[in-house]
Amino acid sequence: MLWQFSGDAPIYSQLIEQIKVGIVSGVFPPGERLPSVRDLATEAGVNPNTMQRALTELERDGLVYSQRTAGRFVTEDKAMIETAKRALAERHITAFLDAMTRLGYRREGGIKMLRQEITEGGNGDVSLAV
Amino acid sequence: MSVLQCNSLSKRYGKIPALEQVSFTIEPGRIVGLLGPNGSGKTTLIKLANGLLTPSEGEILICGAAPGRATHGLVSYLPERTCIPTWMSARQLMDFYGDFYPDFRRDAAQEMLQHLDIRPDQRVKQMSKGTREKVQLIMVMSRQAKLYLLDEPIGGVDPATRDYILSTIISNYNPEAAVIISTHLISDVEKVLDEVIFINRGQVMLQSSVDEIREEKGMSVDALFREVFKC
Numbered sequence: 528m529l530w531q532f533s534g535d536a537p538i539y540s541q542l543i544e545q546i547k548v549g550i551v552s553g554v555f556p557p558g559e560r561l562p563s564v565r566d567l568a569t570e571a572g573v574n575p576n577t578m579q580r581a582l583t584e585l586e587r588d589g590l591v592y593s594q595r596t597a598g599r600f601v602t603e604d605k606a607m608i609e610t611a612k613r614a615l616a617e618r619h620i621t622a623f624l625d626a627m628t629r630l631g632y633r634r635e636g637g638i639k640m641l642r643q644e645i646t647e648g649g650n651g652d653v654s655l656a657v
Numbered sequence: 658m659s660v661l662q663c664n665s666l667s668k669r670y671g672k673i674p675a676l677e678q679v680s681f682t683i684e685p686g687r688i689v690g691l692l693g694p695n696g697s698g699k700t701t702l703i704k705l706a707n708g709l710l711t712p713s714e715g716e717i718l719i720c721g722a723a724p725g726r727a728t729h730g731l732v733s734y735l736p737e738r739t740c741i742p743t744w745m746s747a748r749q750l751m752d753f754y755g756d757f758y759p760d761f762r763r764d765a766a767q768e769m770l771q772h773l774d775i776r777p778d779q780r781v782k783q784m785s786k787g788t789r790e791k792v793q794l795i796m797v798m799s800r801q802a803k804l805y806l807l808d809e810p811i812g813g814v815d816p817a818t819r820d821y822i823l824s825t826i827i828s829n830y831n832p833e834a835a836v837i838i839s840t841h842l843i844s845d846v847e848k849v850l851d852e853v854i855f856i857n858r859g860q861v862m863l864q865s866s867v868d869e870i871r872e873e874k875g876m877s878v879d880a881l882f883r884e885v886f887k888c
Contacts, residue, residue, distance in 0.1 A: 534877045537868040538848055569828045572820070573848045574688055577868065 528554050530571040538573060542581035544615075545571075550590060550601050551612040558603040561591060658721055660685050660804050660835040661706060665715035668701050668859075675701040676859040678715070685803070686832040690846055691839040692878075693856035694886055699839040700737060702856070703806045706837075707734045720803055730760070733802035737809050739789050741781055747792065748777035754796050766799035769825065787818045794822055798829045805836040811845055823849050844879040853878055855885060 528549050532541050549555045561567065561582075568578040582599060585591045589607060593599045602608065627637035661683040668676040676698045683689055691699050704710040705717050708724030719728040741750060747770055754761045770777070773791060781789060794810060807826075811819045819842075826836060827849060840846055847867060855863040862885065870878050 532848060534880065535871060535875050537871040539868055565828065565830060568830070569824050571848075572824060572827070574851050574867075575827060575830045576686065576688075576851050577848075580868075 528570070530573075539577050539580045539584070542571065542573065542578060543584055546581060546585060547590065547611055547615060550608060551615060555601045557601055557605060557608060559601050560597070561599045561601065563598065659683060659718075660687075660720060661837070662718040662721075663702075663715070664718075666705065666712055666717050667714040668698075668705060668710060669713045674859055676705070679856075679859070679861050681854060681861055681864050683835045683837065685835055687851045688826070688830070688836045688838070688849060690843070690850040690853040690878075691837055691856060692841065692843055692853050692882060694841060697856045698859040699856060700808055701859075703734075703808050703837070703839060706804070706806055707732050730758070731803040733797050733800040733805045735794060735797040735805075735807045735810055737812075739793050741789070741793050741796070743782040744780065746778050746780050747775050750781065750792070750796060751777075754799070758800050760801040762799050762801060765829075766795055769795045769799070787814050790814055791818065791821060794825060798825055801831070803834050805834065807836065807838045809840055810838060811840060811842055819845055843882050844877070847878045850878075855882065857886065
């Protein structure tokens with residue numbers, strides 16, 4: 528998994544976001560055991576206590592659960608993962624629309640450009656994506 | 658009990674003050690960045706903590722005791738300059754550390770050296786500067802100490818070596834011990850730290866957790882440092 532951090536947001540919240548992406552995209556499949564806090568922290572290059580905090584919050588949200596001795600697991604509840612996926616997608620859409628508004632496009636204009644980009648296949652990858 | 662406690666700690670070199678009325682505590686399980694510009698008192702503080710210097714006023718306590726014979730066994734120190742004997746081989750170096758420190762985990766050191774492809778018979782003399790720094794860090798982190806004092810562990814090494822050093826610090830994390838990293842290369846260490854202490858002209862300006870700073874000020878520790886210490 529590729530861990531990347533931006534300058535200003537708290538590191539634990541960036542970790543939560545990236546682990547969510549990992550779960551939604553199947554890097555961490557439903558029901559699978561997560562690596563230990565120390566291993567995850569080493570991999571991400573972050574403080575183990577910060578990683579612990581991120582996992583605790585994910586646990587509170589229900590996306591991961593812990594079994595006393597066996598460690599932490601990704602939820603098997605696919606509906607919950609789907610909800611998390613939608614929430615992440617909605618954030619990207621809002622960010623896109625906001626950015627287009629800042630450039631002076633109205634909502635419709637932004638969507639029109641997006642549709643054009645997809646049909647013309649300005650970026651070859653788009654047509655391949657389902 | 659706090660791993661490190663400073664109460665109104667001052668240190669003067671002759672008439673020149675290096676630290677003035679410094680008070681703070683560090684709890685076990687914390688990785689703390691001691692951050693400040695050159696000449697701010699970082700090294701003085703570290704040398705007071707390991708007993709290489711004595712306070713002019715106030716006190717400094719390691720697990721409740723003043724630095725001395727008893728605390729040397731609790732503190733693992735990485736000096737600013739590499740000081741391992743260059744004629745020794747990696748194996749001799751492990752013997753040396755094992756003789757001095759009962760808490761030295763030889764198997765941990767061996768594993769880390771192996772990971773770097775350093776042969777036990779290779780002499781320190783034959784190693785590059787970066788490799789020497791890595792080897793010394795391995796020796797320091799292989800001890801099961803209560804307090805690790807790392808004075809500029811990532812200064813003067815390339816970015817790949819920096820990453821290696823930081824990941825070694827993370828993978829040796831022990832919830833009973835505290836790690837103090839002094840540096841001015843903040844953006845590199847920020848993610849690894851629980852909290853930071855800003856020090857300037859011998860005084861503590863701020864002690865806060867990294868995520869608290871990011872949450873409250875909406876900026877990275879690096880950005881805050883640049884703002885606070887703007888020249």
